[in-house]
Amino acid sequence: MMNTNRIRSLQMLALGAILGGLFVSSWERPAAMAQQNTPQANPATMPADLAHLKDLIPPNSHPMVEVGMFAANLWFAGQKRNWPLANYYLNETRNRIRWEVHLNPGPKGPDGNPVDMQSIFDGIDNGTLPKVRKAIEMKDSKEFTVQYKRLLEECYSCHKAAARPYLRPMVPVSGAQPILNLDPEAAWPQ
Numbered sequence: 001m002m003n004t005n006r007i008r009s010l011q012m013l014a015l016g017a018i019l020g021g022l023f024v025s026s027w028e029r030p031a032a033m034a035q036q037n038t039p040q041a042n043p044a045t046m047p048a049d050l051a052h053l054k055d056l057i058p059p060n061s062h063p064m065v066e067v068g069m070f071a072a073n074l075w076f077a078g079q080k081r082n083w084p085l086a087n088y089y090l091n092e093t094r095n096r097i098r099w100e101v102h103l104n105p106g107p108k109g110p111d112g113n114p115v116d117m118q119s120i121f122d123g124i125d126n127g128t129l130p131k132v133r134k135a136i137e138m139k140d141s142k143e144f145t146v147q148y149k150r151l152l153e154e155c156y157s158c159h160k161a162a163a164r165p166y167l168r169p170m171v172p173v174s175g176a177q178p179i180l181n182l183d184p185e186a187a188w189p190q
């Protein structure tokens with residue numbers, strides 16, 4: 001999962017390098033750079049290169065696809081009382097929500113005005129997320145269920161704020177990560 005972020009970072013670096021090259025070539029040494037005709041900064045191919053890089057960058061919704069997956073895994077880990085795994089998925093869920101806020105900090109709300117995603121995230125980060133974490137720490141299944149549902153309510157309040165009321169989460173019935181054993185007592189592989 002880190003790969004996505006790493007690829008994106010590399011893409012941004014490459015974009016930066018090309019933009020840097022463009023800046024240098026157009027403002028400082030245009031003749032020299034044009035003669036060199038390096039692939040990093042060729043003004044002739046610049047628009048096409050930029051378009052290509054933009055094509056490579058995943059859409060804004062990408063982190064949220066992962067949030068959906070991790071939040072579902074969090075539920076199943078909690079159901080199996082696999083608390084270390086639940087803790088892992090809680091952290092992954094939180095990280096990806098933060099990434100979404102970073103990518104798309106001000107989507108339009110229902111009234112067309114931008115919505116401050118960071119402050120909505122901060123509310124959840126200081127509210128329900130620590131409560132889910134606490135339930136995991138205390139290994140308290142009942143409290144986990146209560147707080148998990150609150151978390152889903154807060155997911156939905158952000159979706160409504162961002163004019164996406166049709167993205168209504170639910171307690172997942174299926175979709176656990178199939179390659180991971182959720183059983184905390186599993187004995188294989190050693």
Ligand code: HEC
Nearest residue numbers: 060061064065067068071117120121155158159162167169
């Ligand atoms: C800070 C605001 C915010 C929070 C909190 C939030 N979301 Fe989202 N979510 C969004 C936005 C914005 C989109 C639409 C992304 C886009 O279209 O670029 C979205 C889209 C989604 C999608 C659809 C992804 C797809 O394209 O298939 C899922 C699934 C999802 N969120 C799940 C969740 C879950 C589960 C939670 C809580 C654990 C959550 N979200 C919390 C803002 C939020």
